[in-house]
Amino acid sequence: MSLWCMLLLVSLAAGEDNSTTASPCSSCRMRQELRSLSLAAIKEQVLSKLGMKQAPNMTGRQLPKLPPLRHLIDLYGMGVLVPTQGMQGDEPFKPGPLVLDEEDDFHARTEKVIAFAQPHPKLRHSWRGQDILYFRFSDKVVRNRVVRAQLWVYVRGSDSPVESPINVSVLKVLRGSSSAESPVLTPFDNLKVVRPNGSEGTWVSLEVRRLLSDWFKFPRDNLGMVIHAVGPKDSQGRSLVVTDLEEEEGVYAPFLEVHTADNRRHRTKRTIGLNCHENSDETRCCRYPLTVDFEEFGWDWIIAPKKYEANYCAGECPYVFLQKYPHTHIVHLANPAGTAGPCCAPRKMSAISMLYFDQEFNIIYGLLPGMVVDRCGCS
Known part of the structure; x- marks a missing residue:
């Protein structure tokens, strides 16, 4: 089971626990739970992807004034105080259908x-x-x-x-x-x-x-x-x-x-996704905006970006939405009655560039894969 599906199950459980509480929008409450869980998961993923067990302690350390460091911050628009328009992530978030193509290529990380x-x-x-x-x-x-x-x-x-x-x-x-x-x-x-x-x-x-x-x-x-x-x-x-x-x-x-x-090799793939704004009443699987602010984590060891657009997936995946696809009966065999059905999860994710101090207090510029949700779907 994917991380996002587990987050959804936790959110559903939380929703059941709060079922007696009056709420004008149960799906909004569930999305709020997913937002909080997603932020916690991203925090753990960053440390894991960087090979760290805990965040470096930068107490008393200052950012050195080095020519290539200044060049990096300027080149990638990752100033110590990153403006909203400079945040990393997919193209500007616009509600509605999303169709993207990928091409065969070799990408140097x-x-x-x-x-x-x-x-x-x-x-x-x-x-x-x-x-x-x-x-x-x-x-x-x-x-x-x-x-x-x-x-x-x-x-x-x-x-x-x-x-x-x-x-x-x-x-x-x-x-x-x-x-x-x-x-x-x-x-x-x-x-x-x-x-x-x-x-x-x-x-x-x-x-x-x-x-x-x-x-x-x-x-x-x-x-x-x-x-x-x-x-x-x-x-x-x-x-x-x-x-x-x-x-x-x-x-x-x-x-x-x-x-x-x-x-690393990337294969060609073509899929269709759906974007929704935070107050949408859409019940189907959809991608929603989510901003990650490292300063709110208290992570001063990340030089740049200070924040980025991560996005998250939420929504329902009932079998009725899958009937237009052939061999749908195979899906039923794989998910018999009484088990978890298809889950709304990321179908395409991309990396972010990051400038940070490692545990040796060296400054590293690198790419963290799978940090931005570009497209959501049922799986």
């Missing part, structure tokens, strides 16, 4: 992960004066394929009036030949020349897709990296590239921006 550098839990934090930077990824993330990966580092501005080039390279940390031997570094074939402008610093990025692909395939080999800069020092004798994780409370610590994908 893309995620963007922003991982912050941290000290390695087992290795020394530095090697020969070089800071070892470690990036932790969850099992869910490393199961995907790396499409693109960029390492972002902050370059301090130069006090010198003359611009000087800085060579920034990435060194991969490898295991020693024995457990007692110190780790070794091997040059990675990414190199970028940076010319700081005046006294103001800037963020620069290096392509590290091949390195991240290796880490995702062999997570045990992820021992971190070292960022090496060759060039002039600043007035305090520091390297112009920031690698100290504690400097200025980590505001300028290096971070990774990783794009991943998981290809």
Whole structure:
């Protein structure tokens, strides 16, 4: 039995318990029960789909001011305060019949992960004066394929009036030949020349897709990296590239921006649905509007969207509505007298994009499947 059918049974039971209470619209009362149950189910689904047992505790944490993060929020119209017209979901909700077509296609489900550098839990934090930077990824993330990966580092501005080039390279940390031997570094074939402008610093990025692909395939080999800069020092004798994780409370610590994908096949399907407004007197199976507001859940770990249109299904599915279909007697055989008949449930659902903190406090951009009801039907 589907989740939506179970919600309907619970709603019916609640309706029977309140049968003595006068109500101008029993179907409206049932829909209100379904709305509340749907919100509770969505709350559980979000955590389950993200592989979390409980919501991350974001007490005392603030949203970092990072270039790709700002770009994401702007690109997808997912500002921290999302206006109603920017909410995700199907096309604008309009009551009446709904006919949709789907086409054969391969859809890449893309995620963007922003991982912050941290000290390695087992290795020394530095090697020969070089800071070892470690990036932790969850099992869910490393199961995907790396499409693109960029390492972002902050370059301090130069006090010198003359611009000087800085060579920034990435060194991969490898295991020693024995457990007692110190780790070794091997040059990675990414190199970028940076010319700081005046006294103001800037963020620069290096392509590290091949390195991240290796880490995702062999997570045990992820021992971190070292960022090496060759060039002039600043007035305090520091390297112009920031690698100290504690400097200025980590505001300028290096971070990774990783794009991943998981290809899935979608088959062609054509179905017809029905949309209804909340005060409709329609008794047949229909799709109704439902707004999910994450701020009402108290979920400050979801950066965007703050709310989205989820919709829900409600209505009756008596056998008389199925008589126009051939082989209806088979339905009766599958649902003999005294058992639950056809249930009004989602027939098509779609994903929402989400920007959130995971349990490692990395920032993830990804797609959550099956979060928006696009069409309802009897099943």
